[in-house]
Amino acid sequence: MQRVCFQLQVDPSRLDEYTARHAAVWPDMLEAIAESGRRNYSLFLRPDGLLIGYFEVDDLEASQRFLSASPAAARWEAEMIELFPALEGRADQELRPLREIFHLEAQLDALRPPG
Numbered sequence: 001m002q003r004v005c006f007q008l009q010v011d012p013s014r015l016d017e018y019t020a021r022h023a024a025v026w027p028d029m030l031e032a033i034a035e036s037g038r039r040n041y042s043l044f045l046r047p048d049g050l051l052i053g054y055f056e057v058d059d060l061e062a063s064q065r066f067l068s069a070s071p072a073a074a075r076w077e078a079e080m081i082e083l084f085p086a087l088e089g090r091a092d093q094e095l096r097p098l099r100e101i102f103h104l105e106a107q108l109d110a111l112r113p114p115g
Contacts, residue, residue, distance in 0.1 A: 005054045005098045011085050012049040018083050028072040036066040067092050
């Protein structure tokens with residue numbers, strides 16, 4: 001399992017719109033995300049528009065390919081692109097994961113004796 005964290009920049013003048021859209025994500029988009037293998041997916045938004053996303057997935061490349069081919073994701077991203085002025089393409093396809101440098105459970109597991 002891979003933990004993926006990423007950041008994007010939402011247009012600060014449209015934060016209410018961005019938040020409202022995510023309060024009622026289309027059912028077919030929710031299903032596409034789940035079918036792509038992503039789980040425990042969360043988004044966090046700062047008042048200046050910095051968006052931090054997190055999800056877990058077994059195969060990030062396969063998940064990306066699935067969403068790239070998904071009609072629901074294409075429609076959703078076409079609706080959302082105007083809220084990301086710095087992006088040239090779909091937000092879901094311009095995902096640049098941040099490097100994980102600390103994971104509590106991994107370090108605790110390393111301290112425990114085997115067995």
